């Protein structure tokens with residue numbers, strides 16, 4: 780398998796979203812998976828590697844409340860989906 784963008788270059792893997800084969804210059808690591816450039820840009824992970832995102836320490840309390848809000852929203856959404864129509 781060779782890179783779609785660079786013929787003759789062995790592909791390092793395939794895009795996790797569209798499956799396009801790409802070499803390690805074309806694939807971007809995002810959220811633990813490899814994506815091609817266009818998909819990485821779509822996902823908002825196309826930031827250049829030379830400018831890493833600053834690590835902002837998250838307040839544990841804020842993180843907990845965010846988790847709670849997520850759980851509550853998921854519960855409400857789940858109930859609304861599961862409950863039978865009147």
Ligand SMILES: [Zn+2]
Nearest residue numbers: 794797815818
């Ligand atoms: Zn892709």
Ligand SMILES: [Zn+2]
Nearest residue numbers: 782785802805
């Ligand atoms: Zn390539």
